[in-house]
Amino acid sequence: SYRNGKVYHFDADTHKITEGDGSWSKKWEAMSEARQKPKHIPGWKAGDKGSVLEEPSYMTLAGPWVDGKPPKNNPDSNAG
Secondary structure (H helix, E strand, O other), rough: OOOOOOOOOOOOOOOOEOOOOOHHHHHHHHHHOOOOOOOOOOOOOOOOOOOOOOOOOOOOOOOOOEEEEEOOOOOOOOOO
């Protein structure tokens, strides 16, 4: 479990596995919170395909809900 710091690292040179610590999860969680682009595997040739999610335009927010009512400027809204 990465949240509990149970991360294993593989050293390709020595073929040894060592247990990591919570710094690995903290780094990835900070990147996620900052909305940074994902890091790729060395040698990755596919660019961002499959690793960056982009919401379709129909999922964009039309504005804030007020008193539990949807935004009035949303054409798909039933708010009138």
